[in-house]
Amino acid sequence: MQSEDNEWQKVVQTTTKLDQQIKNIKMRLQSALTQLIIQSEENNKINNPDPVLPKTNVPLIIQHNSRSIETREKPALRQCASKSPIRTPETTDCPSPISSIVHNSTLRMQLKAAEILSPKYQNISDRFHIGKFLGKGKFSDVFQAQEKTSKVLVALKVIQKSVISKYKMEAQLAHEIKIQSYLNHPNILKLFGVFQEQTKIVLILEYAPDGELYKLLKKQPNRRFSENKAGNYIAQIVEGISYMHKMKVIHRDIKPENILISLQFLKIADFGLATYSPESKPRQSFCGTIDYMSPEIASGQDYDHSVDLWSIGILAYELTTGITPFYQSSKEDTMRKIIEGRVDFPKYVSNELQDFSKCCLRKDPSQRLRLEQMAVHKWIQMNHQAGGQYDRMLVQQLVTILK
Secondary structure, eight states: OHHHHHHHHHHHHHHHHHHHHHHHHHHHHHHHHHHHHHHHHHHTOOOSOOOOOOOOOOOEEEEETTEEEEEOOOOOSOOOTTOOOOOOTTSOSSOOSOHHHHHHHHHHHHHHHHHHTOOOBOOHHHHEEEEEEEEEOSSOEEEEEEETTTOOEEEEEEEEHHHHHHTTOHHHHHHHHHHHHHOOOTTBOOEEEEEEOSSEEEEEEEOOTTOBHHHHHHTSGGGOOOHHHHHHHHHHHHHHHHHHHHTTEEOOOOSGGGEEEETTEEEEOOOTTOEEOTTOOOBOOOOSBGGGOOHHHHTTOOBOTHHHHHHHHHHHHHHHHSSOTTOOSSHHHHHHHHHHOOOOOOTTSOHHHHHHHHHHTOSSGGGSOOHHHHHTOHHHHHHHHHTOOOOHHHHHHHOOOOO
């Protein structure tokens, strides 16, 4: 009887293994088919530029007072001359006269997005030892893990495919993956790779053992950093954003919750609202965190990379006072104060910090302190030095890229 049970278990194990292999083959065939379709489309040599990644109906997350508020993207105010529906932000003003070309191009972009989300199929446990639970986002769970071969500690951001499908966020997630994997800087959280299980998409991220800057801020005496410490932190953020802007990326959601700490290094993270803007064209999406939102976004105007400059001014204020300068009990009142643009400082804030923040928080985007000006501002220079120097080359050598 015992031998029969053993034989039956072997049959079950063999069947399960074959079933898994069949699923892997199906997944790879699907990926190969996608590539063939994309290649076929490209061979048509359609003489029109590729459109931007198609917008989805997924709600953008607006944060206020550390609580999420869902909102739809704000439509533009003008319409096409052909009486087409009001265009959504960051799309062309009017549809192409050849609808089939637009359809084919859009399909090609959708297939490319799907290809990004369909890398080699594997199981998490095959490659990683899973460690402690690090945190939970709106759409994901994050775990500490150790890569079995290299022994490198990483963070795994796990997103259920059912959630991706429910909120139609395939294109948005593919866009986030492309942008973060495109960037490589000591002050930007590195995306090492991405793979999928049967029901999950898994992002392999650099592990930041010291956690969120926001949580560290709330543990400080009076819930604020000294100006020496804050100046050192802001200097690192300026370096990270300077690199992003050189790479034509606008983050659009700089705040302490999206900044991690690793060995005294700040790491800009969460590129869910980031956008790639190679031609520096104005953006129109209503998105971001209300307390950090610039006047042009709050008032529905076009904007560009200077929204990140505004966020640096807000960040400097919050790190040294424990609050944001325009905070009110309701998001409507907060937005009204942002549009008015008046900033008041506590008495203990130095004149140098006041000047730095005011220059970043000018209502006119063209008059804001440029990143190269921030780096040499008196407040940054005196406090960056007092906060201590760090060896970039040494830290870069500590980062092992997973391949």
